[in-house]
Amino acid sequence: MNDYRLVLRNLFGSRSRFALTLTGITVGITALVVMMSLGGGLRAQIERQATDLGANLIVTPKGWCAYEQVKVLSGNQLPDAIPPDEVAAIEAIDGVTVLPYLTVGSAIDNEPVPVTGVRVAETVAAKRWSVAEGEIPAAGEHGVLAGAAIAESFALAPGDSLTLRGTPFTVRGVMASTGTGDDGVLFIPLDVAQEVYETSGRVSFLAVSVADLSAVDLYAQRITDAANVAVISDRQLLASVLSVVDSVGTTLTVIAAVAVLTAAFGIINTMLMATLERRREIGILKSLGSTNARVFRVFMLEAAAYGVIGGVVGLVVGTAASHIITPLIAANEFTAFVGGARVSALPPLSDMLAILIGAVAVSTASGLYPAWRAARLAPVEAISYE
């Protein structure tokens, strides 16, 4: 009997033990795939939102916390702290196009909703939004342009009435889905937002596009010379936000890796039990001429088989689970805060292959000690074991 047939016979000799041990590593790999899917999805979503922001420079009040920088991408409520004279000074700089944002909030049916005041026509053009229903509200009008997701959530359609800060508004239009956090925001004209929310002309931040991309640093310097503000490039903002998200992603992966490690101890236990139960068999094999190396190899192959089978099953189950579980998790406050509901992204093929190789490596390593124990057994002692 060759080694592989021996391995298969030993694996399926005790089907319940095989199933239970396999379940352990399958669950660990599944958890790893789901956690990596969530982390990768968050990263992809944030990168997309940074791109869709359509700005080369972001102008914020000085002294903002990193938390506020994250909310620039998500459209959530921000302090209104850039006064109108500074906005005007920045707009007067040659070569820059300024889009001011006033991010505030309200509620519909007692559920908080983000509201953003923008120069609607300019923002629609700059961000290449398309209106699925109705039209965009004009400046000075108490009209709302609803994001696709929020319109669906609250069944908003052109002509519907809303009340924001005690002031009646009318839904003028509903945007087509952008796949970003903008889908979950109600957009109103900036001047109306400043009036209703009593911000005295202040805004939360400015998205600035520059005419000459090669001179971004020069424009940033001109902006800080003209106004008492902080300037960050879109790449710097992205890196700052991703540093937070990546740490969360790493934490999730570590948690899942602990599950895999726990499964490894299950394999060690199973293999040690197998060593004990098959002492006579090992003794007979050695008596018939099998070397210590062969016994060692057989046990190592058994351990590796758990990794291969468990890894493959875990990848399949994890892939399916990601499609189901990740969107549910993404409806959570934190993930909605950084990127919205769509944060499911399967790990790339290279990562999936690395997970499988890792599963095999962990399982194989788990079999080292039991295999060594089995190989060391003296034939006479093993045969006489009862």
Next chain:
Amino acid sequence: MSTVLTRATRVIAVAASAVALILTIGCGGGADAIGVNALAADPMAFSGTVTVKGVVQDVDAAGQFVVIIDEDEYATCGLYPCAGAGIVPLHVPVDGSSSSAGTVYSGSMPNIEDFVVVVGEVKSLPQGLVFDVHRMERGGATLLARQ
């Protein structure tokens, strides 16, 4: 040293809160609680009983007022968030006197930096909008409640 530790503690609190939020979706009470920023943005938009979660920024010496801020603002900016962030004062005297909304409370005041859940409703009074507290909880236990 204490500033570094406090900053490091807040960074850890943000990461831990994020992980906890992701992993505990739907768990426990307060799943429908809103943040202080959301309430402060448009108080009139909330009707009926509302549950608000926040962090105690201040308790006045006379034991009459509790000021709460948004949990996320606290996690990254500490007790004094950026100008314009939501701050909600709550008139909850536990000394037997009535609040501005005419409510009498029993219980004890929270401590600064306590994470609290406040149940109440927005009322429009002659002096302006107030959040009339029904009860305040800390760690699942009721700290003070209207009599």
